[in-house]
Amino acid sequence: MNEIKNAYDIRKFRDEAHKIVDLLADYLEKNINREEVKVIDYQEPEALYQKWLKDFNSQKSNDILDFYNRMLQDSMHIHHPQYMGHQVSPAVPASALAEFMTSVTNNSAAIYEMAPLSSVLERIIIEWLAGKIGFSSDAFGVLTSGGLIGNTTGLLAARQIMSGYNIWNNGHDLNTKPAIMVSGQAHYSMERTVKIMGWGQAGIIQIPVNKQNSMDVTKLESYYQKAIDSGQKVLAVVANICSTSTGTYDNINAIADFCEEKNLWLHADGAHGGPALFSDKYKHLIKGIERADSVVIDFHKMMFHPSLATAVIFKKGDHAYRTFAQKAEYLLSSPDEHDWHNTAKRSFECTKNAISVKIYVMLKSFDEKIFGEFVETTFDLAQEFNNIIKSTSDFETVVEPESNIVCFRYNPSRELTTDDLNQLNKDKRQALLEDGKFYIVQTEINAAVWLRVTLMNPFTTNDDLRKLLEEIRKI
Numbered sequence: 001m002n003e004i005k006n007a008y009d010i011r012k013f014r015d016e017a018h019k020i021v022d023l024l025a026d027y028l029e030k031n032i033n034r035e036e037v038k039v040i041d042y043q044e045p046e047a048l049y050q051k052w053l054k055d056f057n058s059q060k061s062n063d064i065l066d067f068y069n070r071m072l073q074d075s076m077h078i079h080h081p082q083y084m085g086h087q088v089s090p091a092v093p094a095s096a097l098a099e100f101m102t103s104v105t106n107n108s109a110a111i112y113e114m115a116p117l118s119s120v121l122e123r124i125i126i127e128w129l130a131g132k133i134g135f136s137s138d139a140f141g142v143l144t145s146g147g148l149i150g151n152t153t154g155l156l157a158a159r160q161i162m163s164g165y166n167i168w169n170n171g172h173d174l175n176t177k178p179a180i181m182v183s184g185q186a187h188y189s190m191e192r193t194v195k196i197m198g199w200g201q202a203g204i205i206q207i208p209v210n211k212q213n214s215m216d217v218t219k220l221e222s223y224y225q226k227a228i229d230s231g232q233k234v235l236a237v238v239a240n241i242c243s244t245s246t247g248t249y250d251n252i253n254a255i256a257d258f259c260e261e262k263n264l265w266l267h268a269d270g271a272h273g274g275p276a277l278f279s280d281k282y283k284h285l286i287k288g289i290e291r292a293d294s295v296v297i298d299f300h301k302m303m304f305h306p307s308l309a310t311a312v313i314f315k316k317g318d319h320a321y322r323t324f325a326q327k328a329e330y331l332l333s334s335p336d337e338h339d340w341h342n343t344a345k346r347s348f349e350c351t352k353n354a355i356s357v358k359i360y361v362m363l364k365s366f367d368e369k370i371f372g373e374f375v376e377t378t379f380d381l382a383q384e385f386n387n388i389i390k391s392t393s394d395f396e397t398v399v400e401p402e403s404n405i406v407c408f409r410y411n412p413s414r415e416l417t418t419d420d421l422n423q424l425n426k427d428k429r430q431a432l433l434e435d436g437k438f439y440i441v442q443t444e445i446n447a448a449v450w451l452r453v454t455l456m457n458p459f460t461t462n463d464d465l466r467k468l469l470e471e472i473r474k475i
C-alpha cells in the first residue's frame with residue numbers, strides 16, 4: 001500500500017505539474033523561435049533502444065523531471081518551423097492543457113453517467129461541425145480516436161444501410177461480393193477498412209487518377225460496369241479530400257452526381273483537407289461536401305489539436321445509430337432507442353477519451369476563424385514554395401499543390417536516369433534526417449521517388465523553405 005500512497009502524493013503532483021508546465025513553456029518558446037537548432041536528434045532505432053534499455057534497468061528515479069528533459073531531447077520537435085514532415089500539427093497549448101484536465105478527471109465517454117459533460121459537449125461539437133459542412137439539423141455523428149476509426153465507422157454504416165439486409169447481425173451473404181470505389185490515391189485506411197470488413201482485395205476498386213493526382217471521374221462508369229459484370233455489388237464511393245501523398249482534392253460534385261445516379265453511398269474522407277471549409281479562399285476545394293452521406297474530419301491535422309480527435313458526421317443522423325446496433329445489457333438498456341447521450345451506441349470504441357473537451361476549449365478560447373487562418377497560412381505557404389521551386393532550375397514539383405502538401409524533387413541535371421534520380425532523392429532525404437535541421441518525408445508516385453513536405457507549422461516562412469532547398473543542394 002505504501003507505493004500506492006506515494007503515487008497519490010498530491011503535494012508532489014502540484015510541485016511536478018508546475019515544473020512540467022515551465023519545462024514545456026521553455027521548450028515551446030525555444031522551438032517556435034528557432035533557438036533550438038535541430039528538429040530531430042536522429043538516432044538509429046537500435047541505438048535509441050539500447051540507450052533507453054540501459055536507463056530502464058538503472059535505479060528508479062525520484063527526479064522525473066530529468067526524464068522529461070531527456071524525453072524532449074529524444075522527441076521530434078513538431079513546433080519547430082523547420083518541421084515539415086507528416087500531417088501532424090503543432091498542438092495548440094490550450095487544447096493540450098484540456099487533455100491534461102481530461103486525463104486526470106478520466107471521465108470515459110461510453111455512457112452518459114460516466115461522462116456527463118463530455119457527452120453533452122460532444123453533441124454540441126458534432127452539431128456545430130455538421131452546420132459548418134452545410135448539413136441540415138437532421139445530421140448527427142460521433143467523435144472518434146483518429147481518421148482510421150472514423151473512416152471505418154462511416155463505411156460500416158454504408159455497408160449496413162446499402163447492402164439491403166442486416167449484415168451486422170446476419171453476417172455476409174457470401175453470394176454478394178460487396179465493394180467500394182476509391183481513388184487510386186486513397187489513404188491506406190480505406191484498404192484496411194475493406195479488409196477488416198472481410199471483402200478482401202477485390203472489395204476495393206481503385207479508380208485511376210488524372211494528372212493532378214485526383215480521381216479521374218470519367219472512369220467511374222466503366223469501372224462500375226466492370227464490377228457489376230463480374231458479379232460485385234458496389235455500395236459506396238469515397239471522395240478523397242484531399243489525398244495524403246500530394247494533397248490534391250477529388251471533385252466531390254462529380255462523384256456525388258454519379259452516386260445519385262447509381263444510388264450509392266458517398267463517403268468524403270476529409271481527414272486532412274476537410275477544414276478547407278473554414279476558409280473563404282479555399283472552400284471551393286470542397287464544393288459539394290454537403291452532398292456526402294458521411295464525412296470524416298480530423299481535428300488533429302488541419303485544426304491543430306493534439307492527437308487524436310476525429311469527427312464522423314452522417315447527413316442522416318439516424319445512420320449514426322444503425323452501424324453498431326448491438327445489445328450490451330449492462331451498459332445500454334434499450335438498444336433501439338436513439339439516446340444521443342450514450343455515445344457507446346454510435347461509437348466503434350468502448351471506453352473513449354473525452355475528446356470533445358479539448359475542442360470545446362478551443363472554440364471557447366478563440367474565434368472560430370482561427371481554423372480558416374490556419375488553413376490559409378499553410379495553403380498559401382505551399383503556393384509560395386511552389387513558386388520558389390519554379391524559379392529554380394534544379395528542382396521540380398510533381399503536381400500544382402492545392403493544399404499544404406508539396407511533392408518535389410532535386411533534379412540537377414536533366415540527364416539522370418529515373419533510377420539515379422530516385423536514389424539521389426532518397427539519399428538526400430536520409431542525409432537531411434540524419435543532419436536534423438529540417439524534417440521532410442518522401443513518397444512514391446508512379447514508381448518515382450518524390451520528396452514531400454506538409455507545411456503544418458504556421459511559423460514556417462519562405463526563408464525556411466529557401467534554406468531547405470539550399471540544404472538539399474549542399475548536403
Ligand SMILES: *Cc1c(COP(=O)(O)O)cnc(C)c1O
Pocket residue numbers: 087145146147148149151187189241242243244269270271272298308310
Ligand atoms: C491521415 C489520414 C487518414 C487517417 O487518419 P488518422 O487520424 O491518422 O487515423 C485517413 N485519410 C486521410 C485522407 C488522411 O490524410
